[in-house]
Amino acid sequence: MIEIKNLHATVDGKEILKGIDLTIGPGEVHAIMGPNGSGKSTLSYVLAGRDGYEVTEGSVSFFGKDLLEMEPEERAAAGLFLAFQYPVEIPGVANTTFLKSALNAIRKKRGEPELDAMQFLKLVREKTKALSMTDEMLKRAVNVGFSGGEKKRNETLQMAVLQPKFAILDETDSGLDIDALKIVAEGVNALRSPERSMLVITHYQRLLDYIVPDHVHVLAFGKIQRSGGKELALELEKNGYAEFGVNEAA
Amino acid sequence: MATTTLTKAPRGYDPAAATPFLEQFDRVRDGLPGGGLSWLNDLRAQGRARFAELGLPTVKNESWRYTNLRALDKLAFQPAAGTGEAVRFDVLPTVRADGATGPRLVFVDGRFRAELSSTAGLPAGVELLNLADALTRKPDLVAEHLGRIAAPDDQTLVALNTAFLADGPVLHVPRGVTVEETIELVFVSVGSEAQPTAFHPRGLIVAEADSRAVIVEHHVGLGSCTTLSNGVTEVFVGAGASVHHYKVQREHTDSFHLSHTAAKVAGKGVYDNFILTIGAKLSRNEVNSVLDGEEGDTHVSGAYMVRGGQHVDTTTFIDHAKPCCTSREVYKGVIDDQARAVFQGKIIVRPNAQKTDGYQQNRALLLSDTAEIDAKPELEIYADDVKCSHGATVGELDDDQLFYLRARGIDKDTARGLLIGAFLSEALEEIAEESVRDAFQSYVANWQNAR
Numbered sequence: 079m080i081e082i083k084n085l086h087a088t089v090d091g092k093e094i095l096k097g098i099d100l101t102i103g104p105g106e107v108h109a110i111m112g113p114n115g116s117g118k119s120t121l122s123y124v125l126a127g128r129d130g131y132e133v134t135e136g137s138v139s140f141f142g143k144d145l146l147e148m149e150p151e152e153r154a155a156a157g158l159f160l161a162f163q164y165p166v167e168i169p170g171v172a173n174t175t176f177l178k179s180a181l182n183a184i185r186k187k188r189g190e191p192e193l194d195a196m197q198f199l200k201l202v203r204e205k206t207k208a209l210s211m212t213d214e215m216l217k218r219a220v221n222v223g224f225s226g227g228e229k230k231r232n233e234t235l236q237m238a239v240l241q242p243k244f245a246i247l248d249e250t251d252s253g254l255d256i257d258a259l260k261i262v263a264e265g266v267n268a269l270r271s272p273e274r275s276m277l278v279i280t281h282y283q284r285l286l287d288y289i290v291p292d293h294v295h296v297l298a299f300g301k302i303q304r305s306g307g308k309e310l311a312l313e314l315e316k317n318g319y320a321e322f323g324v325n326e327a328a
Numbered sequence: 329m330a331t332t333t334l335t336k337a338p339r340g341y342d343p344a345a346a347t348p349f350l351e352q353f354d355r356v357r358d359g360l361p362g363g364g365l366s367w368l369n370d371l372r373a374q375g376r377a378r379f380a381e382l383g384l385p386t387v388k389n390e391s392w393r394y395t396n397l398r399a400l401d402k403l404a405f406q407p408a409a410g411t412g413e414a415v416r417f418d419v420l421p422t423v424r425a426d427g428a429t430g431p432r433l434v435f436v437d438g439r440f441r442a443e444l445s446s447t448a449g450l451p452a453g454v455e456l457l458n459l460a461d462a463l464t465r466k467p468d469l470v471a472e473h474l475g476r477i478a479a480p481d482d483q484t485l486v487a488l489n490t491a492f493l494a495d496g497p498v499l500h501v502p503r504g505v506t507v508e509e510t511i512e513l514v515f516v517s518v519g520s521e522a523q524p525t526a527f528h529p530r531g532l533i534v535a536e537a538d539s540r541a542v543i544v545e546h547h548v549g550l551g552s553c554t555t556l557s558n559g560v561t562e563v564f565v566g567a568g569a570s571v572h573h574y575k576v577q578r579e580h581t582d583s584f585h586l587s588h589t590a591a592k593v594a595g596k597g598v599y600d601n602f603i604l605t606i607g608a609k610l611s612r613n614e615v616n617s618v619l620d621g622e623e624g625d626t627h628v629s630g631a632y633m634v635r636g637g638q639h640v641d642t643t644t645f646i647d648h649a650k651p652c653c654t655s656r657e658v659y660k661g662v663i664d665d666q667a668r669a670v671f672q673g674k675i676i677v678r679p680n681a682q683k684t685d686g687y688q689q690n691r692a693l694l695l696s697d698t699a700e701i702d703a704k705p706e707l708e709i710y711a712d713d714v715k716c717s718h719g720a721t722v723g724e725l726d727d728d729q730l731f732y733l734r735a736r737g738i739d740k741d742t743a744r745g746l747l748i749g750a751f752l753s754e755a756l757e758e759i760a761e762e763s764v765r766d767a768f769q770s771y772v773a774n775w776q777n778a779r
Contacts, residue, residue: 126735127734127735128735129731149739150731150735151735151738151740151743154734154736154737160735165732166729168746168747169754170747170754171750175746179738183736183742184736184737219750240736
C-alpha cells in the first residue's frame with residue numbers, strides 16, 4: 079500500500095530524515111515511537127506534502143504511484159489522511175462548511191457524485207454521535223475555542239467522514255487526559271479495517287494500550303533503529319530510548 | 329510702479345486643475361434644475377467659487393497623501409451628455425429575493441430614470457423622489473437641509489459637486505415612521521465612447537425623530553467607458569431615529585468613483601454605514617459622522633476587494649461632539665496584484681464628550697508581494713472619561729491554515745477562497761440586515777470566482 083524507501087528530507091537546509099525504509103500493507107497498523115527531535119513529525123509532514131520539507135533522496139510509492147509528486151490535496155484524494163498533532167484553528171469557516179467542502183472535493187476527484195446538504199448532514203450526524211460530539215461543535219468555526227480533546231475528536235471525525243485508505247496519527251495522544259484518549263482511540267479503532275492502514279506516531283507507549291499496533295518501529299536520529307511487534311513498545315516504556323543513544327530526561 | 333500679482337494656491341491644491349470643470353459648468357449652468365431658486369443659485373455659486381480657488385487636491389495635501397487624482401485632469405471629463413438615457417436594462421441590481429419589488433430610485437449617469445423607479449411599498453407620508461423634482465415639489469425640505477452638513481467651503485470635491493448639483497435621491501421619513509421595505513438606490517454609470525464623462529450625484533436623506541429606514545445603494549457600470557462619479561450625500565438622523573445606509577460599488581475598472589457621505593446624528597439616534605468596494609480603477613469613500621446629541625450611536629464599516637491596478641481609499645471621520653455616544657468602525661480588505669488600499673480613520677472626541685465609547689479596527693490581507701496598504705488611524709481625544717481603542721493589522725494568508733485545508737483534499741484556489749471569505753466575513757457581520765448581508769456575501773463570492 080505504502081512503500082517508503084531510503085527517504086531523506088531536510089528542513090531549512092538541515093537533514094532531519096536520514097534514510098527511512100518502511101512498508102505498510104493493507105489493514106496493518108504500524109506505530110513509530112521515538113524521542114523528541116527524532117524526525118517523527120517531519121516524516122508525517124513529508125508524507126502529507128507540506129511546503130518547506132524538502133525530500134533530497136529516496137522515494138515513496140502509494141498504491142503504485144509516486145506520492146512525492148502529488149499536491150497535498152491530491153494525496154488526500156488518493157486516500158492519505160494526516161491527523162494533526164496541533165489541529166489548526168480557522169476563524170470564520172464553520173466546521174460543517176469545512177467538512178462538506180473536504181468531502182465533496184475528495185468525492186469529485188474520485189469521480190463520485192457530490193453529496194447535497196441533506197445527505198451530508200445525515201452522514202455527519204451519524205459520525206459525530208459515535209464520537210460524543212455535539213451539533214454545536216459542527217456549527218463553530220474550525221477548531222476555534224475547542225479544548226485539546228475536542229480538537230483531537232474533530233480530527234477523528236474528519237477521518238471518519240473522509241474514510242481514508244491510509245491514516246497517519248501524529249501524536250494523537252498529546253494533550254489528552256485518559257477519558258479523552260479513550261474516546262479518540264475508540265473512534266480510531268472503529269475505523270480499523272482490512273483495507274485501511276494506519277501509522278501511529280507517538281512518544282509514549284500509553285496510546286498503544288488503546289490502539290494496539292501490529293508492528294512497532296523506533297525512530298531516532300532520522301532513521302528507524304529497530305522494528306518489532308507490539309511488545310517492543312512495552313520494552314521502550316520500561317527502558318526508555320537510552321539504548322539508542324538518546325539521553326532524555328524523563 | 330509696475331505691480332506683479334502672484335496668485336498663491338493653498339498648499340496641497342492644484343487650482344489649474346479646476347479650469348476644465350469650470351468651463352463646463354459655465355456652459356451647463358443655465359440648464360441645471362432649480363435655476364429659479366435664488367438660494368440654490370447662491371449655493372452653486374459658492375461651490376464654483378470655492379472649487380475655482382482650490383482645484384483638485386494634490387498628494388501634498390495631508391488628507392490626500394496616498395491618493396493621487398492627477399489622472400483626473402489628464403482625462404478632461406465632460407458633463408454627462410444624456411447618452412445613458414436611451415439605455416435599456418433587462419435587470420438591475422437588487423438585494424431583494426428574485427422577482428420581488430419595492431421602493432427604488434434609478435439614476436443613469438447621474439440623471440433620474442422615472443420609468444425604472446418606484447415608490448411602491450412606502451408608508452404614507454414618506455417622500456422618496458429625485459432631487460430635480462424635489463426642487464419643484466418640496467423646495468422647502470431641500471432648502472432647509474441641502475448643503476448644511478456637507479458644506480462646500482472646506483472640501484474641494486464637495487464644492488465641485490455643489491457647483492454641478494443637479495440630481496440624486498431625496499428621502500424624507502416623517503417623525504415616528506418606520507419604513508419596513510428596504511429602499512434601493514441604483515446608480516448606473518454608462519458614459520460615452522466620445523469622451524470621459526463626469527457626473528455629480530447629490531443625495532439627501534432626512535429621517536425625522538424616531539423614524540427608521542434601511543437604504544441600499546448600488547453603484548454599477550455598464551460597458552467600459554471612462555466615467556467619474558463625484559457624489560455627495562447628506563444624512564440627517566433625528567432624535568431616536570435609525571438609518572441603516574449600505575452601499576456596494578461594483579463599477580468597471582475604467583471608472584473613477586469619489587464619494588462623500590456626511591451624517592449628523594441627534595440624541596439617541598443611530599447611523600449605520602457600510603460600504604463594500606469591489607470596482608473602479610480609483611475610488612475614495614469619505615464618510616463623516618457627527619454624533620451631535622447624547623447617546624447617539626454610529627457604525628461606520630466596510631470591506632473591499634481589489635486587484636490589478638485598482639486603488640481604493642477609505643477616509644472616515646467620526647466626531648464625538650456630545651457625551652455618552654458610541655462609535656464602531658470595522659474595515660477589512662483584501663488586496664491582490666499591484667492594487668493599493670488606503671485607510672484613514674480619524675476619531676475626534678470633543679472636550680465635553682465624556683463617556684464616549686469608540687472602537688476602530690482596520691485589517692488588510694495582502695495576497696501578493698506587490699499589493700500595498702497605507703493606513704493612518706488618528707485619535708484626537710480632548711475629554712478625560714473616554715473609552716477609545718483602535719487596531720490595525722496587515723497580514724498574508726496563513727500557511728498553516730492553507731495546508732490544513734489542502735491536506736483535507738480542498739484544492740489550493742478553493743482553500744484560498746475559503747480563507748479570504750472567512751477574513752471578510754468578520755466585516756460583513758457588521759451588516760445588521762440579513763438580506764443585505766447575504767447579497768453582499770454573494771458579491772464577495774463572485775469576486776473570488778472571477779479570479
